[in-house]
Amino acid sequence: MFIDKVKLKLSSGKGGDGIVSWRREKFVPLGGPDGGHGGKGGDIFFRVDNNSHTLGAFRNIKHLKAEDGEKGKIQKAYGKYGEGLYVTVPPGTVIKDAETGETLIDLINDGDEVMFLKGGRGGLGNSAFKSSWNQQPTKALPGQPGLTKEVFLELKLISDIALVGFPNVGKSTLIATISNARPEIANYEFTTLTPKLGTVNIDYRRSFVIADIPGIIEGASDGKGLGLEFLSHIERSKILLFMLDVSNYRDLETQYKALRIELKLYSEKLYERDFGIALTKIDTLIEEDLNIKISEFSKVVENFEKKPLFILPISAVSHSNLEQLKFLLFENLEIN
Numbered sequence: 001m002f003i004d005k006v007k008l009k010l011s012s013g014k015g016g017d018g019i020v021s022w023r024r025e026k027f028v029p030l031g032g033p034d035g036g037h038g039g040k041g042g043d044i045f046f047r048v049d050n051n052s053h054t055l056g057a058f059r060n061i062k063h064l065k066a067e068d069g070e071k072g073k074i075q076k077a078y079g080k081y082g083e084g085l086y087v088t089v090p091p092g093t094v095i096k097d098a099e100t101g102e103t104l105i106d107l108i109n110d111g112d113e114v115m116f117l118k119g120g121r122g123g124l125g126n127s128a129f130k131s132s133w134n135q136q137p138t139k140a141l142p143g144q145p146g147l148t149k150e151v152f153l154e155l156k157l158i159s160d161i162a163l164v165g166f167p168n169v170g171k172s173t174l175i176a177t178i179s180n181a182r183p184e185i186a187n188y189e190f191t192t193l194t195p196k197l198g199t200v201n202i203d204y205r206r207s208f209v210i211a212d213i214p215g216i217i218e219g220a221s222d223g224k225g226l227g228l229e230f231l232s233h234i235e236r237s238k239i240l241l242f243m244l245d246v247s248n249y250r251d252l253e254t255q256y257k258a259l260r261i262e263l264k265l266y267s268e269k270l271y272e273r274d275f276g277i278a279l280t281k282i283d284t285l286i287e288e289d290l291n292i293k294i295s296e297f298s299k300v301v302e303n304f305e306k307k308p309l310f311i312l313p314i315s316a317v318s319h320s321n322l323e324q325l326k327f328l329l330f331e332n333l334e335i336n
């Protein structure tokens, strides 16, 4: 289940108490103090793991707590340290303070680990208080309490390229054809309900990540269709790929203008992001009609101040220009 926002309470462990105890040995009637220190409480860490792409694991979790430290032992032995707790999140997870909304940590790279809440220190046992003027201290300290914080975990997926288009224009088909992702594909609108990532291999050592997101329609910024909330997942993408369907009942100009407007309404920054244009499903038209559409559409694009990196007619069904598309995207990512 794709979940991209959860609220969670996190607590580090309490430090174990120090204890009061006295050495008991044969033939030593008045043993000195030997109460050990309490163990430290467990810390809370965040750890990034590439194997998950959603926060669904936290769906039914309200509170996570690291282990408490154990109390000190006799013979000056430390209590056992509380086990640290690792909260494993997908790359792109932002940790926010639930009270203030402030961003605390942005977790990007697989394997990254960050200490978030330190466990309480263990208390000193009475052995620590022995001095020349006090040979029989009866004092020991309690362990420090742990720390508790409420946070929002918010996932903003990390992709190099994000597909932007009306529903049913072939976004998922493209990603299924050129990447390892296997999204659902169907001939109706809003097949894709949640963002998905796929990796596109250029050769054995070069690749990029592409995000398939739900379709956008006119008025999405007012909540029409699936709205625009999921666009938070493309905020980190370096390049957007507008997908415009040459066979759609909305013509290319209508699709393009509406998408540019909705994007702008969502975020000026995303509106200014570099983008390419793929004209999709060209296998559905004869060449002559396609050429007319392309030349008309080129004029429309000229009227916008922000120009695309490229306009490329493609077909995921007949595989037309898919290699070119991969290379154009990759090349522009390298320049970016």
Ligand SMILES: Nc1nc2c(ncn2[C@@H]2O[C@H](COP(=O)(O)OP(=O)(O)OP(=O)(O)O)[C@@H](O)[C@H]2O)c(=O)[nH]1
Residues within 6 Å of the ligand: 165, 166, 167, 168, 169, 170, 171, 172, 173, 174, 184, 185, 186, 187, 188, 189, 190, 191, 192, 193, 213, 214, 215, 280, 281, 282, 283, 284, 314, 315, 316, 317, 318
């Ligand atoms: N002829 C032709 N049909 C295509 C092509 N690409 C996709 N389709 C068809 O178009 C329909 C929609 O494809 P999807 O990939 O699900 O479209 P989408 O943009 O992901 O749609 P949403 O998830 O609803 O936003 C499916 O029936 C596909 O088989 C293409 O290049 N040529």
Ligand SMILES: [Mg+2]
Residues within 6 Å of the ligand: 171, 172, 173, 183, 184, 185, 191, 192, 213
């Ligand atoms: Mg889709």
